[in-house]
Amino acid sequence: MLYPVHNNFRSILDLSGFWKFKADPLKIGEKKKWYKVLKTKTEIAVPGSWNEQLAEEGLSDFIGTAWYSKKCFIPKDFQSKKIWLRVGSADYYSKVWVNGKFVGENHFGFLPYEFEITEFISFGVESEITILVNNELDNETVPQGITSAQFLEENRLREETNPPSRFDFYPFGGIHRPVQIIATPHQYISKIKVDTGILGVKKGRVKAEIEVTGVQDAKVAVSIGNGKQLFSDQTRLANNRARGNLIISDCKFWSPQEPFLYELQIHLISDNKIIDEYVLPVGVREVKVRGNKLYINNKSIYLKGFGKHEDFSTIGKGLFLPLIVKDFELMKWLNANSFRTSHYPYSEEMMYYADRKGILVIDEVPAVSLDTRYANNKSIRNHKEYIRRLIERDYNHPSVIMWSAGNEPNLVGAEEYYDGTGKKYWKEIFSYARSLDSSRPITVPNCSRAGINDPVFEFSDVLSLNRYYGWYEYPGKLKYAAEILSKEMDAIYKKYKKPILFTEFGADTLPGSHSTSDQMFTEEYQASLIEMYIKVIRSKTYTIGEQLWNFADFKTPQHFRRVVQNLKGIFTRERSPKLAAFKVKEIWK
Numbered sequence: 086m087l088y089p090v091h092n093n094f095r096s097i098l099d100l101s102g103f104w105k106f107k108a109d110p111l112k113i114g115e116k117k118k119w120y121k122v123l124k125t126k127t128e129i130a131v132p133g134s135w136n137e138q139l140a141e142e143g144l145s146d147f148i149g150t151a152w153y154s155k156k157c158f159i160p161k162d163f164q165s166k167k168i169w170l171r172v173g174s175a176d177y178y179s180k181v182w183v184n185g186k187f188v189g190e191n192h193f194g195f196l197p198y199e200f201e202i203t204e205f206i207s208f209g210v211e212s213e214i215t216i217l218v219n220n221e222l223d224n225e226t227v228p229q230g231i232t233s234a235q236f237l238e239e240n241r242l243r244e245e246t247n248p249p250s251r252f253d254f255y256p257f258g259g260i261h262r263p264v265q266i267i268a269t270p271h272q273y274i275s276k277i278k279v280d281t282g283i284l285g286v287k288k289g290r291v292k293a294e295i296e297v298t299g300v301q302d303a304k305v306a307v308s309i310g311n312g313k314q315l316f317s318d319q320t321r322l323a324n325n326r327a328r329g330n331l332i333i334s335d336c337k338f339w340s341p342q343e344p345f346l347y348e349l350q351i352h353l354i355s356d357n358k359i360i361d362e363y364v365l366p367v368g369v370r371e372v373k374v375r376g377n378k379l380y381i382n383n384k385s386i387y388l389k390g391f392g393k394h395e396d397f398s399t400i401g402k403g404l405f406l407p408l409i410v411k412d413f414e415l416m417k418w419l420n421a422n423s424f425r426t427s428h429y430p431y432s433e434e435m436m437y438y439a440d441r442k443g444i445l446v447i448d449e450v451p452a453v454s455l456d457t458r459y460a461n462n463k464s465i466r467n468h469k470e471y472i473r474r475l476i477e478r479d480y481n482h483p484s485v486i487m488w489s490a491g492n493e494p495n496l497v498g499a500e501e502y503y504d505g506t507g508k509k510y511w512k513e514i515f516s517y518a519r520s521l522d523s524s525r526p527i528t529v530p531n532c533s534r535a536g537i538n539d540p541v542f543e544f545s546d547v548l549s550l551n552r553y554y555g556w557y558e559y560p561g562k563l564k565y566a567a568e569i570l571s572k573e574m575d576a577i578y579k580k581y582k583k584p585i586l587f588t589e590f591g592a593d594t595l596p597g598s599h600s601t602s603d604q605m606f607t608e609e610y611q612a613s614l615i616e617m618y619i620k621v622i623r624s625k626t627y628t629i630g631e632q633l634w635n636f637a638d639f640k641t642p643q644h645f646r647r648v649v650q651n652l653k654g655i656f657t658r659e660r661s662p663k664l665a666a667f668k669v670k671e672i673w674k
Contacts, residue, residue: 121185155264169266178190263404388586391635421673453493457495511544
C-alpha cells in the first residue's frame, strides 16, 4: 500500500471535513440499515476523535459503535481509472459501505487500509461513503482490552479506570487520519521496498524491489540523480516483480545532522509508453548495533528524546499538521534527536516529516501492556499482522532506526508469564519481525514489574527500560532511587551483555507548583528527577540513549492517580514549557 501521491497518472480527492455522525450504543445501526440512510443532525470533523469534539453530546467516555457518512463527487474523468477508498486510520475496528453496498471491514487501528470501490460508485454524480467505527477492545485485539467485570475478577479495583483500559492513555474513538478517494491506472505500481547501503566514503547503494499489479509484459525503470549525473536501471517484470540496483557516486548520506533525501523515480513501461509512475523520497543510510553502541553510517550515536503521544485538546488523536510542526520545532529547540511512537504507529505525515527533519524514530506496534494469560493463537496472529502492516508501511523511512514489537508486557506482574509462556510468545514475535526486516534492531521496552527475567531481554537487540524509581517506587527519595537504579542497570547488563536504552523515566508535575525541597508534583522535583536519571544513565558505558516520559501531558482514562491527564510531560498538553524543559535543553546542548 503506497502513500497517496498526485501526478500524471494518479489523483486524490480528500474527504477531510464535516461528516454526518451518529452514535450507536445499542448497536442497532446495521439491523436498521443506517448504511443506506444515516438520519442525524449531528456533524463531526474528520480527522478527529468523537470523545473530545462531542463531549457535550455525552460521548466523552463513550466506548462503542458510531457511524459516519459523507457525500462526495467522483468526476467523469476518473472513469478510466481504478478507484480506491483509503482511510488513514479508524480506531479500532471499522466497516465501510459505498452507496449502501458493503465494501469491507478492517480490524487494525492506527494504520491505513484501503478498498477498491470502482464497481460501487458512479461517475459524474455524488456517491455516499458510510463508515462504522468501533473502539472496543478485548483479549484478542491489539492492544488488549479490559472490562469493569475483569478488574473485579482480577482483584484490581484500585487500578480500575473509566473507561476501562489496560493502558495509560485515552482510548479515543473515531476516524483519526484522512479519508481519501484515490484514482490509479488499472495497471499500476502497487508496492515498493527500498534497501540502502554505504559502499565507501562517497559511494552509496539503493536497491529497490517493485511490485506491479494488472500487467505481466512490462518493464520497470528506476533512477536517481545526484545533481551531476543520473543513475538508472531497467528490468522486465518477473512474477509481477522487478528489481533495480543503483550505485550512487558522490553520494550524500542521510543523517540527523544532514537528512538528505534523494528522489527515487519509478516508471512502469508498457509498449514503450509510461503507464504509471511513483516518486519516493529515499535516504541512504545504515543502522547497526555493535557491542554496546548504536551506529548510524558507522558513526556511534546517542539518542536524546522522548516517548510521545498523538494527543491534543479538541482533536484528541486526530491528525493535526500544525501540531507536528510545533512538536518538531520544540524537539529541535531542546536539542533532541529522537522519539518513540509510544504506544502505536503514528501518522504517515509525521513519519515523512521525521525523514525531512532528521529526527530518529523507534517505531512501535500497539501491543502495549500485553497480558499473556489472555493471549491465544488469534492474539498472536493479530500481533504478527500489526508487525507486518507496520513494517510494510514504514520500511522505506530512513528516520526509522528501530522496531518496537510492544511495550511493557506483564505490567500486572503475573507469575504465569515466567513459566515459559512469555518466552514462547516473544520468541515467535521476534522471529517473525526479523523475517520481515533484518536491517534494523528490534526491541520491546521492559517495566519494573516484569523485571530482570523478562523474556523480551533474551530476544531484543537493545534492552529498553521503563523505570520510575523516585515516583511509583521510593516516592520522593531521589538519592535512594539513584542507587537502586544503578544497581539494577548493572545486573541487567551483566546478565544479557547488550546495550541499554532508557525509553521511559519521569514524574507527574503540576504546572506552577513549586518547592524548595524534594516535593513530588512540583516543577523542581520533575527537573531534579530527570537530571538524576540522566546522570546515572550516562555513568554507564553500555547505554545508548535516554528518552523521557513524556514529551507533553496527555489525556488518560479517569483514575484516582490521574487529574484528567498524565502530567509527566515537560510541556503541558497545550505545549507550554515546564521548568524541566529548560533543564533538559541545558543538559542536551
